[in-house]
Amino acid sequence: MQTVLITGGAGFIGSHLAERLLREGLRVRVLDNLDPFYAVGMKRANLAEVAAAGPDRFEFLEGDLRDPAACRRAVAGCDAVVHLAALAGVRPSIEEPARYWDVNLVGTQVLLQQIEGRDAALVFGSSSSVYGGNRKVPFAEDDPVDRPISPYAATKRAGELLCHAWHHLRGNPVTCLRFFTVYGPRQRPEMAIHQFARLITDGAELPFFGDGSSRRDYTYVDDVIAGVRAALARRAEFAIYNLGGAATTSLAELVQHLERELGRPAKLRRLPDQPGDVPVTFADVGRAARDLGYRCSTVLAQGLARFCAWYQRSKREGRVP
Ligand SMILES: NC(=O)c1ccc[n+]([C@@H]2O[C@H](COP(=O)([O-])OP(=O)(O)OC[C@H]3O[C@@H](n4cnc5c(N)ncnc54)[C@H](O)[C@@H]3O)[C@@H](O)[C@H]2O)c1
Numbered sequence: 001m002q003t004v005l006i007t008g009g010a011g012f013i014g015s016h017l018a019e020r021l022l023r024e025g026l027r028v029r030v031l032d033n034l035d036p037f038y039a040v041g042m043k044r045a046n047l048a049e050v051a052a053a054g055p056d057r058f059e060f061l062e063g064d065l066r067d068p069a070a071c072r073r074a075v076a077g078c079d080a081v082v083h084l085a086a087l088a089g090v091r092p093s094i095e096e097p098a099r100y101w102d103v104n105l106v107g108t109q110v111l112l113q114q115i116e117g118r119d120a121a122l123v124f125g126s127s128s129s130v131y132g133g134n135r136k137v138p139f140a141e142d143d144p145v146d147r148p149i150s151p152y153a154a155t156k157r158a159g160e161l162l163c164h165a166w167h168h169l170r171g172n173p174v175t176c177l178r179f180f181t182v183y184g185p186r187q188r189p190e191m192a193i194h195q196f197a198r199l200i201t202d203g204a205e206l207p208f209f210g211d212g213s214s215r216r217d218y219t220y221v222d223d224v225i226a227g228v229r230a231a232l233a234r235r236a237e238f239a240i241y242n243l244g245g246a247a248t249t250s251l252a253e254l255v256q257h258l259e260r261e262l263g264r265p266a267k268l269r270r271l272p273d274q275p276g277d278v279p280v281t282f283a284d285v286g287r288a289a290r291d292l293g294y295r296c297s298t299v300l301a302q303g304l305a306r307f308c309a310w311y312q313r314s315k316r317e318g319r320v321p
Contacts, residue, residue: 001025001026001027001057002027003026003027003028003029003077003078003079004021004028004029004079004080004081005030005031005075005078005080005081005082005120006018006021006028006029006031006082006084007030007031007032007065007074007081007082007083007084008031008032008085008086008125009028009030009031009047009050009060009084010032010034010046010047010060011084011085011188012046012187012188012221013084013125013179013182013221013224013225014030014082014085015046015047015049015050015186016184016186016221016222016224017082017084017225017229018053018058019049019053020225020229021229022050022053022054022057022058023053023054025057026057027057028050028054028057028059029059029060029061029074029078030047030050030058030060030061031065031070031074031085032060032061032062032063032085033062033063033065035103037088037089037092038188038189038190039189039320039321042186042189042319042320045319046186047060061073061074064107065085065103065107065108065110066102066103066106066107066110067110068110068113068114071110071111071113072114074114075114075115075118078118078120079119079121080120080121080122080232081111081115081122081123082123082125083108083111083123083125084125085103085107086103086107086156086159087099087100087103087152088152088188089152089188089190090129090150090152090153090276090277091150091276091277092152092190093150093151093152093155094150094151094276097151100152100155101151101155104152104155104156105159105162108124108159108162109162112162112163115172119172120172121172121173121175121232121235122163122172122173122175123174123175123176123177123228123231123232124159124163124175125177125179126159126160126176126177126178126179126240127152127153127156127178127179128178128180128181128217128242128244128283129148129150129153129156129278130148130153130157130160130178131143131145131278131281132147132148132278133147133149133279134147134278135280137248138217138244138282138283139242139281139282140284140286140287141242141287149276149278150276152276159176160176163176164238167237173235173236173237174239175231175234175236175238175240176241177228177231177240177241178240178241178242178243178244179219179224179243179244180216180217180219180242180243180245180281180283181216181217181218181219181281182218182220182224183218183219183221183307184220184221184222184306184307185306185307186221186310187221187307189320189321192216192251192254193218193258193304193307194307194311194320196254196255196266197258197307198311198315198320198321199266200262200264200265201262201264201311201312203264203267204267205267205268205269206267206269207269207271208255208268208269208271209251209271209272209273209274209277210271210272210273212250212251212252212255213250213251213252214251214273214277214278214280215248215249215250215251215281216248216249216251216280217244217246217247217248217249217282217283218245218249218300218303219244219296220245220296220298220302220306222297222298223295223296223297223298224243226294226295227241227243227288227292227294230292230294231292234291234292236291239291241285241287241288241291241292241294242283242287242288243285243294244282244285244296245283245296245300246283246284246285246296247282247296247299247300248280248281257300257301257304258308261308262308262312
């Protein structure tokens with residue numbers, strides 16, 4: 001039976017992946033330091049749901065990626081590692097760039113060193129932010145990615161480069177997956193969809209940056225998980241894939257969708273564009289479709305309905321702020 005280590009598995013994407021792999025009958029180990037970037041209670045709740053999917057095949061190690069001993073324990077006996085632990089988010093990275101560098105780069109390097117000598121494949125959670133202010137849409141994997149516009153984006157691109165150097169030297173299979181704004185149940189509370197749902201529900205003002213025309217490619221979490229699963233199965237030598245929704249939605253349209261779904265109007269507080277934010281993200285998923293059989297099967301309206309149902313239930317039960 002395969003054992004998969006998921007770093008950051010107490011978080012949003014990692015907990016969905018852990019659940020999916022346990023349901024398939026695999027062994028799953030999670031390494032996560034329960035970083036307080038957002039409510040630790042949400043992460044503990046995620047872990048409880050994950051454990052219920054396969055209690056006898058699930059192991060949680062509370063530990064820090066930057067600690068070689070914790071990584072050594074975590075990788076022991078693993079056939080594959082999905083590396084999702086990171087400080088995420090563009091705007092906070094502008095406030096604390098050194099901390100982002102430390103966790104996302106030093107942490108990744110420590111983990112890679114502990115995998116050395118094992119026949120484990122690595123999947124690295126990268127980001128659409130590596131495309132920076134790229135105006136050529138949709139973004140394809142061979143587009144230039146040497147102009148990141150936030151410290152977070154720079155750490156994600158540098159992470160891909162670290163992974164490539166490691167693959168070249170050690171030979172382990174590596175797949176870097178560039179996620180495009182992932183949403184769904186358990187989404188991080190500071191991300192736009194979750195934050196907007198909370199503000200609309202509470203009747204509070206919603207910070208609306210720019211003129212509402214900035215566009216994002218939103219990807220439902222189950223589609224991303226299917227892509228990660230396919231990457232694990234394929235064990236490419238070295239590959240980079242976009243995992244996106246392959247469609248764009250403006251900020252103004254997103255707010256309208258949420259207003260409809262939650263049955264309440266949003267109170268907009270109009271603000272100038274934010275530094276570090278890109279005007280558009282849009283994934284070309286042709287390569288992932290060809291090699292991984294990837295397909296974005298959840299359209300935004302459907303995914304938002306599922307997110308809002310989860311949000312409203314979690315709010316009633318006091319599990320989200
Ligand atoms: N959610 C998205 O839209 C999105 C988009 C692009 C890329 N990504 C990437 O995907 C990954 C997962 O994102 P997410 O949205 O699930 O974020 P998340 O914050 O919910 O999950 C990340 C997890 O990493 C853990 N972590 C942080 N620092 C750690 C450390 N030093 N040691 C061990 N664990 C640590 C956190 O406690 C958290 O549980 C991240 O690498 C992120 O950069 C996410």
